[in-house]
Amino acid sequence: MLEIAEELGFSTVALTVQDVKASPPEVVSPEGLRVVWRIDLKPEEAQPSLLARLRRRYTVIAASCSSRREFRRALRTRVDLVFQDRPFAMNLSDARVLSLSGKFFELNLKPLMHIEGVEMARLLRHLRRSVRSLRKLDIPVVVSSWASKPHELTAPLELPQHLALVDVNPHECYGWVSENPAKLLEVCESRRIGLPEGVRILEV
Amino acid sequence: MPKREFKRRYLALRLIGGKVLKTALWSSVVDVYLRLYGEYGLSKAGLRLIEFNEDRGVAIISVNHRSLPYLRAALSLLREVDGKRIIIQVLGVSGTLKRLRSKFLKTEG
Numbered sequence: 001m002l003e004i005a006e007e008l009g010f011s012t013v014a015l016t017v018q019d020v021k022a023s024p025p026e027v028v029s030p031e032g033l034r035v036v037w038r039i040d041l042k043p044e045e046a047q048p049s050l051l052a053r054l055r056r057r058y059t060v061i062a063a064s065c066s067s068r069r070e071f072r073r074a075l076r077t078r079v080d081l082v083f084q085d086r087p088f089a090m091n092l093s094d095a096r097v098l099s100l101s102g103k104f105f106e107l108n109l110k111p112l113m114h115i116e117g118v119e120m121a122r123l124l125r126h127l128r129r130s131v132r133s134l135r136k137l138d139i140p141v142v143v144s145s146w147a148s149k150p151h152e153l154t155a156p157l158e159l160p161q162h163l164a165l166v167d168v169n170p171h172e173c174y175g176w177v178s179e180n181p182a183k184l185l186e187v188c189e190s191r192r193i194g195l196p197e198g199v200r201i202l203e204v
Numbered sequence: 205m206p207k208r209e210f211k212r213r214y215l216a217l218r219l220i221g222g223k224v225l226k227t228a229l230w231s232s233v234v235d236v237y238l239r240l241y242g243e244y245g246l247s248k249a250g251l252r253l254i255e256f257n258e259d260r261g262v263a264i265i266s267v268n269h270r271s272l273p274y275l276r277a278a279l280s281l282l283r284e285v286d287g288k289r290i291i292i293q294v295l296g297v298s299g300t301l302k303r304l305r306s307k308f309l310k311t312e313g
Contacts, residue, residue, distance in 0.1 A: 008293060113281055116239060151221060151289035158280045158294060164273035
């Protein structure tokens with residue numbers, strides 16, 4: 001799967017672990033592909049003491065939300081990234097709180113591949129509303145294919161193409177698969193080594 | 205000088221995951237486009253399969269330039285052709301076949 005990811009043009013991929021007790025296993029990545037580890041937590045699990053321990057093992061700490069209530073709860077934690085486990089429409093008020101929290105938001109495009117008909121129409125309606133709010137408030141968004149099997153992988157430049165289905169020009173969202181993920185990793189690395197917010201290590 | 209009402213765009217595609225037949229690929233592309241945008245959308249897109257090399261898994265599809273983003277979205281949702289799991293990678297898009305072949309398909313052999 002990593003080889004296909006490299007072939008499709010990815011330079012970095014994040015592999016996900018969902019068990020807090022597990023450690024990231026050793027993987028052999030193809031040359032030219034960087035692998036980072038990420039852990040997905042439920043908002044109630046994201047306690048500061050646990051996050052401090054997990055940050056030593058994982059580069060990115062994410063919180064999954066399946067409802068608006070969980071989403072608001074996740075925004076009060078110190079995770080780096082929030083995503084919707086079960087898609088729901090994000091309104092402008094949710095987007096404002098997200099914007100103030102300074103967290104990244106992940107758009108998961110995997111459900112689009114597996115549903116059709118009325119379900120698909122409903123998901124696109126939710127997605128359209130969420131994307132409108134996210135873009136209005138300039139929230140840092142990361143688009144992900146959430147692939148768990150090789151055939152679910154999508155080339156990085158093809159990921160924003162899905163947004164044509166919600167009336168967004170994909171060319172305006174290329175940053176969601178390039179600059180924003182890079183920025184997220186930079187922020188996560190800074191947190192990992194304990195740099196205060198706003199301080200950057202400059203390489204000359 | 206007369207202006208063309210519908211400009212065309214040519215897409216070079218590569219299939220990753222296995223060999224598929226030309227007819228199977230084309231019916232899958234049309235099916236997914238039809239499912240997403242309906243008969244009206246399909247009629248406006250003017251999709252055409254220009255060529256498909258089954259051995260190399262490389263195809264060229266032409267589309268009306270206004271429907272290009274919709275076709276790319278549809279292609280990114282296509283994951284199965286004739287029961288085979290595949291990934292479609294868009295190698296590039298061009299306004300002429302000559303440019304498409306020289307820019308994106310030269311290294312493909």
